[in-house]
Amino acid sequence: MNALLEKTERLLDEPWLERDISTIRTRARRVRARQRRTAALGALAFVLVLGAGVLAASDAARDGAPATLDVADVPVAPADVTVMVYLEPERTSAEVAQFSQDLVEDPAVVQAWFRSQDLLYEDFVCGFPHEAATRDDVIPSILPTSFDVVLTSSDRDSTEAFVDRMRARGGIEEIVVKPTPDEVAMSGTSLLWRPALRTMGCLGNDLAGEPIK
Amino acid sequence: MMPTVTSFEGFYAETHTRVRASLVVAVGDKDVAFDAVDEAYARAFLAWDRVARMDAPQAWVYRVALNVVRRRARRRSLEQALLRRVAPDPVLPDAASEVWLVVRDLPERQRLAVVLRYLGDLTEAQIAEVMGIKRGTVSRTLADAHRSLATELGDLTMEQR
Numbered sequence: 280m281n282a283l284l285e286k287t288e289r290l291l292d293e294p295w296l297e298r299d300i301s302t303i304r305t306r307a308r309r310v311r312a313r314q315r316r317t318a319a320l321g322a323l324a325f326v327l328v329l330g331a332g333v334l335a336a337s338d339a340a341r342d343g344a345p346a347t348l349d350v351a352d353v354p355v356a357p358a359d360v361t362v363m364v365y366l367e368p369e370r371t372s373a374e375v376a377q378f379s380q381d382l383v384e385d386p387a388v389v390q391a392w393f394r395s396q397d398l399l400y401e402d403f404v405c406g407f408p409h410e411a412a413t414r415d416d417v418i419p420s421i422l423p424t425s426f427d428v429v430l431t432s433s434d435r436d437s438t439e440a441f442v443d444r445m446r447a448r449g450g451i452e453e454i455v456v457k458p459t460p461d462e463v464a465m466s467g468t469s470l471l472w473r474p475a476l477r478t479m480g481c482l483g484n485d486l487a488g489e490p491i492k
Numbered sequence: 493m494m495p496t497v498t499s500f501e502g503f504y505a506e507t508h509t510r511v512r513a514s515l516v517v518a519v520g521d522k523d524v525a526f527d528a529v530d531e532a533y534a535r536a537f538l539a540w541d542r543v544a545r546m547d548a549p550q551a552w553v554y555r556v557a558l559n560v561v562r563r564r565a566r567r568r569s570l571e572q573a574l575l576r577r578v579a580p581d582p583v584l585p586d587a588a589s590e591v592w593l594v595v596r597d598l599p600e601r602q603r604l605a606v607v608l609r610y611l612g613d614l615t616e617a618q619i620a621e622v623m624g625i626k627r628g629t630v631s632r633t634l635a636d637a638h639r640s641l642a643t644e645l646g647d648l649t650m651e652q653r
Contacts, residue, residue: 280610283594283641287513287611290587296509298526300501306534369535369556371546371621449542 360392361433364445365423365452368396374450375424381448382426383492387441390429392488396422423452427488433457500540504533507550514611515557517591518604522584524561532557551618554608558622594641602637605630 290296366375375393382391396419430441442454508529515525532553536543543549584592591611595603601623608619616634620627 280638280641283591283606283610286587286590286594290513290517290591290611291509293513293585293587295585296512298508298512298530300504302530303504303533303537306530307537310531310534311538367539369539369552371552371555372624373621 359429359433360427361430361438361457362428362441363425363455364428365425365454367450367452368423370424370450378448378450379426379491382428385441385444387430387432387437388428388492389431390490391492392427392490394425394427394488395419396424398488399423399425425488426491498544500537500544503536503544503549507553508533510612511550511553511557513588514554514607515561516584516588517595517611518558518607519561520584520592520596522588525557528557528560529553531560548614548618548621550612551614551622554612554614554622558604598637598640601625602633602640605633606637606641609634 366378370378379391379393382388399422400419428441430437432438438456442456445451445454511532512526512529515529516522519525519528535556536549536553543552546552595606598606604623605619608614608622609616612619614622616627616630620630623630625633
C-alpha cells in the first residue's frame, strides 16, 4: 500500500485542486435560487393536479355519474395520523435514529411510524404518473425520510406546540399537519399530506411505515 | 484526522483539496467531480449552522457530492452509458491518473472505500456513514481491496523493473 500512499500524497500537492471559495459562494446563490424555484414549482404542480381532480369530481357529480373523487371525504392516513414530519434529505442515519428516539420519548406522541425515502418515492411516482421528466430528476435518496405521528391531543394548540418544538430542534424539511375538511375541500392545502394523493387514484400507494412507538 | 472548525471558510480551506482529489479518483472524471464537490460545498455553506455541528462535516460533504454524482448519472441515457463503456478512460491530470490507474479495476464499492480511506482520510465509521453501509462491511470491503491492490501493485512493481 505504500505505493498507493505515495501516489495519493503527490496528488494532494497538485495546484489544480485549488479552487477559490468565491466559486462556492456563487454556486450557493444558484443553489438557493434553484431550491426556491423547485419548491414553488412542486407546490404549483400539486395544486394544479389536485385542483383538476376537484373539478373532475364536480363535473362527474353534475353529470349524475358516480364521483370517483370526493375531496371532502379524503380518508385520513393510517391510524388517524395528525402530523407528518419530514426531515431534511441530507440527514445522516444517526440523526434520523436520534430523531426517532426523541419521538419515542416525547410524551405528546401516542404512536409514530418511520417512512423511508423509498416509500415517499412510491407516493411521488403515483402522484405524478405522467411526469416522466420530473420522475427522472427525482430518486429516492434526494427525498426526505419522514415520520407519521399521532398526538395525545389533536386540538390546534397541542398540535402547534408539538410543531414548534419539532421546528426548534432543526433539521426539519417540512411539517404537515392534518388539514381540516374545509382546507381539504379548498384543495392543494398540503403538498405532502399523503391521503390527498388517494384522490388521484393512488389508493394502493399509501404504504405503511415502520412502527416505532 | 477530521479538522476542528468554526467557520465555513476555515473548513473549506482545510478540506477542499482532499475532497476534490478523492472525488476525481472515485469518479474518474475531473469535471464531473469538481461540479459535484462545488455543489456539496455550496449546500454546506447554505446549511453551515447545522453542518458545523455534525461530528464529521467532511463526511457529510462527501455524501452529498456522491449523491450529486449518482443523481446525474441516473439522468444520463442508456445510450450514453453504453458509449461510455467502450470509450477510453477520461483524461485526468497526471497525478490523478496515477492513482486512478491503481484503483480503476476495483469493484465500485471497493474503489470508493479505498479512496475515502487513503485520499479522504476518513475513518471506517465515517466511510460507513458516507456509503450508507455497516462498519463491518467497510472493514471487509477494505480487506478485499487490499488483497486486490497487493496483487495489482505487485504486478506494477514487476513491470517497472
